[in-house]
Amino acid sequence: MHMMINDKRDDLFSNRLFHFLKKNIPFHLESIKLIRKNVFFIESNNKPFIVKKFRTHSRLSLQKAFTASLKRNGFHQTYQFYMFDEESPLYFEGNYYGCIEYIQPSSAPFSYKSWEDCNDGLQLLKKYHLTSAKLINRYQNNLSSHQLLEKWYERTMLFINNIPIIQQFLPRNVIQELMKWARWSLNGLKGDINYFQMSNQVILHGDVAHHNFLRSKNKDLFLIDFDLINIGPECVDYLQYANRILPFLNWSFEKLTELKIIEPFLHQKSFLYGLGYPADLLREWNRIIRENNLKDTTIFQLLLEFTLNQFEKRKLFFQQIKQMNQNDEWTNLPE
Numbered sequence: 075m076h077m078m079i080n081d082k083r084d085d086l087f088s089n090r091l092f093h094f095l096k097k098n099i100p101f102h103l104e105s106i107k108l109i110r111k112n113v114f115f116i117e118s119n120n121k122p123f124i125v126k127k128f129r130t131h132s133r134l135s136l137q138k139a140f141t142a143s144l145k146r147n148g149f150h151q152t153y154q155f156y157m158f159d160e161e162s163p164l165y166f167e168g169n170y171y172g173c174i175e176y177i178q179p180s181s182a183p184f185s186y187k188s189w190e191d192c193n194d195g196l197q198l199l200k201k202y203h204l205t206s207a208k209l210i211n212r213y214q215n216n217l218s219s220h221q222l223l224e225k226w227y228e229r230t231m232l233f234i235n236n237i238p239i240i241q242q243f244l245p246r247n248v249i250q251e252l253m254k255w256a257r258w259s260l261n262g263l264k265g266d267i268n269y270f271q272m273s274n275q276v277i278l279h280g281d282v283a284h285h286n287f288l289r290s291k292n293k294d295l296f297l298i299d300f301d302l303i304n305i306g307p308e309c310v311d312y313l314q315y316a317n318r319i320l321p322f323l324n325w326s327f328e329k330l331t332e333l334k335i336i337e338p339f340l341h342q343k344s345f346l347y348g349l350g351y352p353a354d355l356l357r358e359w360n361r362i363i364r365e366n367n368l369k370d371t372t373i374f375q376l377l378l379e380f381t382l383n384q385f386e387k388r389k390l391f392f393q394q395i396k397q398m399n400q401n402d403e404w405t406n407l408p409e
Contacts, residue, residue: 125172131163140303143212153298183288196335227260236359243378275306
C-alpha cells in the first residue's frame, strides 16, 4: 500500500512538462494528466501515450532495451517505448522522460481480490521468467544481483530504529510479534542461503504489486514497470507475490497450496522462512516515517488498519509455517 495525494504543485509541474513536450514531440499534443507519481497520460492527434520520468539517461536506455529484448524473445505481454525521441532524449528539469505505448485498460482492473487474477498473474510471471532467463548474459553487467537476506536485514534494523516512534501507535505485543517473525525468518534464511544460490536464476521483476499487472480492454494481461529488475532466483518474485496476495486469501496456507505455480515452493524450508517475514508491514512503517506522513490522517489510518485488521489471522499463519519448519532459534538482532 502506498498513496500519493495530488496537489497544486502537481498541476503546476504538469503544465510546465506539457509545454516542454509540445515543443519537442513531432505531433500535436492535446492534454496531459498525472496518473501516478512520475507517470503521465498524454492525449494527442496521433494516438495516446504514456510519459514516464527517469532519473538518469542510463536508466531510461536500460528500460528501452530490456522491454525490446523481451518482445524479440517472445514475451509480448508488455509495452514498447516509442523511439521518436531517440536522437534527442527528452530532458526536462533535471530528469529524462520516456514515451511509452498506452495500453487501454479494462473496465474491470486486475486485482488480487480475484482468485482468477491471482492465477493469471502467476501464469504471466512464469512466462516472463522463462523469457528473462534467456537475457541474463546480455544484461548481467547492467543489473545487480538480488540480495534478499541483506535487504531484509537492513529493513529490520531500520524498523528497530523506528520503534520509539512506532510504539506510540502500535500496541507493544504487536511490535514484539513482528520482531519475533522477522528474527525467525532471517535466522532460517541465513541457515539455508544455498537454496537461493542454487535455484533457477532469472531477471526478476522485483515489484509484483497488483498495479504492475494491467488487464487490457480486450482482456489480455500485461506486465509493466521494470524499474526494479535484478538478477536472482525466480522464487524471490514468487515469494513477494505470495506476500502480496495472502491478505486477500485471509492468510490461508491451504489456499496458497491451490496455486499450482507456488505450491512446489511450499515444500522448501527457505521459502517458508521467507513467508514468515513481515516484509510489507516493516516496509510501510519505515516508509511512512521516512516520508513524514504520520500526520496525514488518510495514509496513517490506512496503514494502522492494514497492520491490525488481519493481525490475529497472520499470527496463526506464522505459527503454522513455524511448526512446519520446527525451528525455534532466533537470529542475533538487538531487542
